Amino acid sequence: MRFMMMFRASEESEAGAVPSEESLTAMGLVMAEMAEKGVLLAGDGLLPSSTGFRMELEAGERRVIDGPFAETKELIAGFCLIEVASREEAIEWGWRCLVADGGNTGRLEIRPSATAADFGDNLTPEARALEDATFLKAAQNLQKHTG
Incomplete structure (x- = not known):
């Protein structure tokens, strides 16, 4: 959690x-x-x-x-x-x-x-895939900026 x-x-x-x-x-x-x-x-x-x-x-x-x-x-x-x-x-x-x-x-x-379950059907598979890709990129950005 x-x-x-x-x-x-x-x-x-x-x-x-x-x-x-x-x-x-x-x-x-x-x-x-x-x-x-x-x-x-x-x-x-x-x-x-x-x-x-x-x-x-x-x-x-x-x-x-x-x-x-x-x-x-x-x-x-x-x-x-x-x-x-x-x-x-x-x-x-x-x-x-x-x-x-x-x-x-x-x-x-x-x-x-909040988790995906909190959004129910409003979080479509496409929206979830975009969210996953976005936060993967955000983690990479953080790594780049903090060394």
Whole structure:
């Protein structure tokens, strides 16, 4: 099962505060263990919302809204994409990440990734083949850019 772990922003992370050396080291060790065990698929910290933007499409109208965004508790400061055997395993890794994070965020949202079965007959064999080819290429792109 794939899960997206989303670390929620704090006032400090939104202000651009850098996590402590201790926290960065602890999180690095947990992430390295997840990678070694084949659990970690991707992950990164995100810069404050002041560096980002939102895009909206409503009734054909396009809109780009520059950050920062006011609701800190709704913002994401980082993420990990993991593949584990169960919800319980995702929870265990989540607790380990929160402890390693050293209070920089203090909140983590974990949601399962959709599978082909979640889309039923709307995901045709052709659409599935395109999706498979697209994500194979995306994996190759990631490898190329990370060496």
